[in-house]
Amino acid sequence: MPFRRKIVVLSGAGISAESGLRTFRDSNGLWENYRVEDVATPEAWARNPDLVLEFYNQRRKQALDAQPNAGHRALKRLEEFFDVTIITQNVDNLHEKAGSSNVIHLHGELFKSRSTRDETLVYDVEGWELKRGDRCEKGSQLRPHIVWFGEAVPLMETAVEIVHEADILIIVGTSMVVYPAAGLIDFARPGVSIYVVDPNVPDIRPRKSLTFIPEPATTGLSRLAEQLISTNATDGV
Template structure:
């Protein structure tokens, strides 16, 4: 029998429970920096050293962080379901918890890419990416992060995954950052949608909508147990 498909959109909230800082509730500041200084092409052109150091610290922080019960619960779903996680987070906590199919919509802290050929992408070992680290064509490497004002290259494949979902979840995201927030509009009408966040985002009411106003680490272990029993 073919496994049902669960697609999960995750955001900053699930990582925050592991101690990874977000700028969602900090008036546009991220670790004291205006996000446009450290997460935009303009910021990169103006001060690449600041941007490199900022992401070095984020990488160090992410390596120190550990997956929480929410991450581990989502990984357990793979026992009985086909699971795709579409994450807005740039850390690797889903993978470290055991999830095997993760689409990083906004890029990955643990990858760098060429500044002259975006197809040249490299894994980062450890936490440092510094000035003088270059691609095979000799250009400076930058974090492989989708910055404000840049296209989201994995959006198309994420829409396709969402359209194929038998169950859809939204976990730890405010649903205000587009285009990721628009994924919910591609879910088939008959598909159950579970929204999990202590501060529930605004979402159009529909027959199969289940709103759970709790943290991921609290709500997901229970929900996943129920879904595994129902599979």
């Protein structure tokens, strides 16, 4: 098999927003009209699990109808020419719907649940509803398979290793202010080409290999993908 350069993509809420999903805080500090502290923390789950379950049920129901946009499809197209890994902060499955085959969800997955007794027991959610009384094989209540505020990010070390292997790093739809995910850029090797696609330029330390594309994911990623594919063909890789 011919050598393929490795592209690593860090994606955030902006790419999902273009498919109609708001997956993080809006400008008013709310998430779909809920305080994040009331629906996305371990304390919220302990205090009112029914509210948390309903919140994610509604997000799941909304996501069922959402479709990938041109940005998602552009990343899928890159797989024809490059070794592509997507590290996403998003909990929806739009990258998978678009056909991307190697997606790491740093903050969990909306369409999965996990045991409250044994976090290694993870299950697919059938349809969109997870209810009180849905239990794991050990008899404990299932919770959304989401990394809540105040919880560790289990796949962070894996993500660090993958970013360090990148030949090209693409950052799309993320403000780069949510840690630890925002720190992943610092693990890119010196000289690696970094592209940031976002209409609002994030506060990222300038470096020679950094290129800003101040466009939405739908147009910016499509243009970047064609540019990378064209350059790849010219280089004869």
